[in-house]
Amino acid sequence: MNNHIPILVEMQKLDDVIAEKLVLTESLPKRLSGLKKDVEDADNQVSETKTRLEENRKDQKLKELEIKSNNDQITKYKNQLLAAQSNKEYKALNSEVAHLESQNSLIDDVILQLMEDESSIKAQLEEELKIQANAKAELKANEDSLNLEIKEVEKEIKKFRDQRNNLAKDLPRALVKRYAALIKNRNRKAVVFNNGNKCGGCGYVLRPQVMIELQKGDEIINCENCGRMLVFHE
Ligand SMILES: [Zn+2]
Known part of the structure; x- marks a missing residue:
């Protein structure tokens, strides 16, 4: 038998192992970056929801200020009512007060809606914080071992390549x-x-x-x- 053949067969055996390891050099980093991406996505989701929650609370404050300013105005008109000189003036002031009061009741409805939204945003945030914590825990639990595995695979590939190249010296x-x-x-x-x-x-x-x-x-x-x-x- 041609004495090169057994050497070639051995080299191919080593290359078969190297091929398996090469698959891992792609899949392991992919798994790691997938875990990192999960954390990143969760972070983004949480910060987006926090922003929505802040905006909701800001809107509620603004609406409350509007009511307060309307109430101040109503008090002013009511004081003027006490000193009203004519029936016409009295009617005009009364209609201003009625207008502001109906406005306030509309604003109250808006505030109520905002409060409902707030509690559903809060529930959503809670869910997202759980997902974020899980993603972080998953990454923490696997990151070191995956990095280690990646290094190990690279080391093994080098070892098998060296062995193969040593065999090749006889060809x-x-x-x-x-x-x-x-x-x-x-x-x-x-x-x-x-x-x-x-x-x-x-x-x-x-x-x-x-x-x-x-x-x-x-x-x-x-x-x-x-x-x-x-x-x-x-
Ligand atoms: Zn063929």
Whole structure:
């Protein structure tokens, strides 16, 4: 058997592990940033609702001031009523008072609505604070371990790469180059076994002559379709 073949098989085994680890280098940071995003979203939601609550309370104060100013005016008119000289003046003052009183009653309705809104905003805020606390707890519970896991995976990838590169030292440069190109361009599979009479990488049916040469194992056979290096498997 061509003595390069067992080395290539070992290298591919290491690259299979590296491929699994590479998936983690994407999924772990994604999980971490997802947890951070949950906290950020919760923070935004809480601050938005707090602003609405402040605005509601401001509006209530303004409406109360309006009522107060109307009441001051009503008191003024009522004092003037006591000193009214004519029936006409008396009627005019009375109608002003009635107008202000009906205005106040409308403002009261608005205040009531604002108070109802306030209590529903408060309930909403309470819910959002719970969600925010949960998101923060979730991040706190996982952040360190995820960061650790990410570092660990990177370390392992480096270790397996080093092992693979050490094996590669025993191969001709051109073969290593070819292997590296296949890893890069063929979904991290450079060396595959035959699957019956098919290429284990792409499923292409291998010609009988290719099968015979593959079985002999004297040289490295490439799949005529995907270019991967084939290794015989009973
Ligand atoms: Zn193939």
